[in-house]
Amino acid sequence: MSASAGGKDVSAQPTGNSERGNGAGPSARGNGSAPGNGTRGNGATGADVAARPLALLCECAGTMENIDFAALENGLVAADVVRGRHWCGREGQGRLLELMESAAGRRLVFAGCSQDFAARRFHRLLSRGLKMEVADIREGASWVHDGDVPAVTGKAASIIASTIGYPAPSNDTLVREHRENSVLVIGGGVAGTQAACELAQMGHSVHLVERRPFLGGRAARIGTVFPTNDCGQCLPSTDAQAGTRKCFHRNVAIDDPNLQVWRRSTVESVSGGPGDFEVAVRRLPNIVTDACVNCGACESVCPEQASDGASKAIFTEFYDGRVVRTVDLDTCTFCGACVEQCPVQAIDFTQSPERTTVHAGAILTAVGCEPAPEKFINHLGYGHDGVKTQLELAEMLDDWEGQASLGRTPATEVVMVQCAGSRDRQRLPHCSRLCCMIALKHSIRLKTLFPAMKVTICYLEMRTAGAGYENWYLAARRAGVEFLRGTPPEVQFDGEGKPVIEVEDVPAGRKVVLRPDLVVLSAGMVPAIDVERIAQVLNIDLDEDGFIEILDRKNRATETTGEGIFVCGSATGPKALIECNTEASAVASEIHNFLASKGRSCAPASVVQAEKCVGCDVCVAACPFGAISLVERPDDAPRPQEVKDEGKLAVVDAEACHACGICAANCPEMAIAHNLSDDALFGRVSVMTEGVEKPVIGFYCKECAGAAISLSGQQRDAYPTSVRLIELPCLGRVSALHIVAAAKQGAAGVFLAGCAEGRCQFRRGDISAAEQTALAEELLAEAGMDVPLELWHLCAVDRASVGRRIRLFHAKATGNGASAEMLEAEAGLIGAGVSAGACATCSATTAPTGGEPRGDNN
């Protein structure tokens, strides 16, 4: 690829013929008070003119003194030039508005400030349809270099030539435009039910799928909850009255006509895609119909026990107001005794399971979590009569309250063991977050009911982070609960079967022996039983603890790794009720936005070139979005010579593709055409390094790293002009070959700046870049080339340090590292404003000829 591909086509044409613009405003050369403009053509006319790009040179109101705009204009052969002193000023924007008409159909390339800055300054015109590309010669050149005018002007020329020659595609392709106005919610606990109600109120059609016969989930069944110390069976009411709530059974929100509740139902399979999922739902019959009046006659004649042993095979549980009773289909013998007894003929055994397909634009998983199974707490004597879990204690407390009212004491000493099976690498590594608060709640209740009872909490750390939570800890200490820092490794039993706990009192540094009547284990929570199957059906990821993986814990806390599939509540990890409620409302808004959007906008999808594809599966594995699959190669598709009959062909699903370019970077055959092609990348490297002695190449991602670099530029944190930056849609677009090409073009060093670690918006760009960098290092070593490579993770907070990084890397790449003087100068800059001093640092490394450090003009 030629170094000046863009220039070559036009180099033969005569230059210098100037053609005035509309005559409005004084001409260029930078000293007019009004925005200058002048168009310089090269004698071409008619169709040729229309085909040539129009470059809008901006002097940024005279702040780019180290660029010789006349030389820049004269040297620019690939485009017609219109110079302006201040394009974003009032008159400049007016002129641009005229150009939108007069130069309609021509490519506009704005050479001035950075893309981000220009986008804000020209926001109004852009929203009125202005299309322009940006060559950043301000933060990318003038403002970050010293007064070496020829060098800075040369760099600005390279940047403009590179932008004109190798344009970046725009991000305005819309995919997945169809958004079905409906939501499928999996899980009818408080989180799922509340989200479903809110979505229904927003006008979306909602299918709420619950595995059990009753809504309300765990929260509705556990008695009182913290921090409010009342029941967990309420939902916000729908009457738009701020601050009101109602129980499930009294709450009409669940009766919203947009909301359809599927009880005893499971999601069996999902097809389709974001915006229009097709979900197969299987529903078991409830047997008891809506006619039930809850008289209990059926239960009194039922001869069978339910599988949990606690109730009859026809039973009632949490009363959510719609379904009163149900039948345990595992133990019911269909004897019909209840049917005969029912006074309202509400029992109908002729119902049968049904399977239905539901269309949903989005899916919400609110599957919750479960108490840790026995195997995680067996080592603490669980299974023995004297050892219970907090959940079991909660149920016992109702009975104990009765005993207390009769003046009886069921136990004299109770020991609670925190982190039972939790925060243990052999059991449950995670913190379940709720157990500390539950122990505090129960211990206070015990001390209230039985003031003489000795209640000890063996803890590791009391984690009481939350609004008002610490007060519970305070109240427990006040109530006389004893806090023993240290947890026992085992619980044993003496001859009478009484628990014996030997535990180190850590702060006191001594072992103590406790002989309580009851040991209560604060066992943790684990993912819902069915979560693995659901994740598989939905094709979403689980995290290392087995909970549903959140796409982005900071900014997208209600999205899963599957587009259009959302999550809320304890499906992502144990959460208190208040957090579940908050998340339910948050996810409802997110889903509303998702359904209301016109589609996902992105750059054009990558395309596999069949004539190069050999059908390996590298791209399939590399794609972070699962957008690539291998298919049988159609007979008429071209194929490379080495591929015989059975060669498969990779195909990119344009709807799923996010156009990150990771596949293209990883393809060993370079068979994938990204919208920023390999030729364009090689071309950019070539243009940017041409004529530069010992250039240092920096590839950077335009997202977080781009923000750091452009903010650093606005602070005028200077670095040498021989550093040449190449912007990418994602650092994952870089392949080892691009790095090697840069080295072959004479680069003294190459750095890659990506987003903060693990924060790539295309998920795996930084990982791919790291792999490609390692590969490039090998290739360079094989070729005997000693070119330093570095991979950086940047985000906007690095704006103050990225300049130093670049200067130090430049010193390392071009010489033997930073000199003592340079380090001294750098040390002086830390914590200070950067501009002037930074230039001094530059002088120390590059010793520019002519020019002097720019004054403080920002």
Added chain:
Amino acid sequence: MATTIDASLRQEFARLREECLLCYQCGQCTSSCPNGGDLERGPRRIIRDVQAGEIEAVMSNEDLWRCSECGTCSDVCRMDVDVAAILKRLRALERQYGGQRCPEREAADIAAKRLGKYPRIDNLAFGMTMASKGHVPKDVVGAAGAFTRIVSQTVNARMKAGRAAPEGAPAAAAKPAGPARPFYAGCALPQDADAYRRTHAVAAAIGFNLAETEAAACCGHPSRGTVGSGFTADEPVLTACPACDASLEEAGVQTTPLWEALVDRARRDERPLKAAAESFVPYVGCLVDRERALASLADAAALSGARIELSYPALHAACCGALGGMYRGSSEGARRLLGFAAERRATVVTPCLLCRDNLRSAARRAHLSVPIHFWPEFFSAADAGSAAPTDGDAHD
């Protein structure tokens, strides 16, 4: 003597520190330590001092030498820190850098310190060694008058043993048929002629042809690591001592506790055992696999018709008082166990000879009249017609 802290020791500590970075001081190691009740600081504090880089504090911590390397602390650690291995390396470091750090010498110092409090060292074998090395005067070793007797008994036993079976032992029963099973006698058993004879007798009666391994000498007690036995074997070796069991396993030799093998065989052959008393309290010590050893003792109880008193003090791996190989006075756990046995009027039975001696010392100190038997002193083959066991030393 003060530890010399130099760069290489600091480096060793930095390495150790990295291994316990994950520790968040839950204290389960100390809670689980069989010696825990008698420790000054316990493993948790040692790990904390390693984290904090307090080299002096770690190196002067006597608790390092109280570790019997049972490994429970490593098993219960929430963060998978191999506490026992760290303690072991610390002991090695202390030997290397601590100047004096010959463990016996150190032991002698500690023992001498205790002499201020207690009139004598009760563990005879240990005391004798100390006396022979001149670390402590002879007259403080053992119960009054016992020293000479014990010396002669031991010397005789050693002379008779001479790394071969003492006379009388194999003769007590007809040499059983069947392939010879390699047997690692260790250091303690041949020193006790009676226990030694009983061991061979019960084994022969049950049908074991014990072939004592020639190379068996000091196993290199696990907590010391000073002596590597260098012993290797291709097939599983029977052992009579949990310390041998543990240290040989560590050296890569497969071992089976003799008592478990005997009980298994007796059960398979439906051969009843004879117990020396109606009921017994099992004590398994810190070095054995507690659950396995207790199960085997329960089987032995079933075969002999004796009642096994399984309750909390017996179930808990409390220390016999050895605190890392040398007797240091009765431990809390030992007192608890002996009290329980006295209350039930039951014999204490242990598969560890060292525990037997230490428990006897502990019983004496606690003024408890509790018979304490080594496994073969309590169980014998029903048809072997073995003599009733002696009640250890004639000191009660």
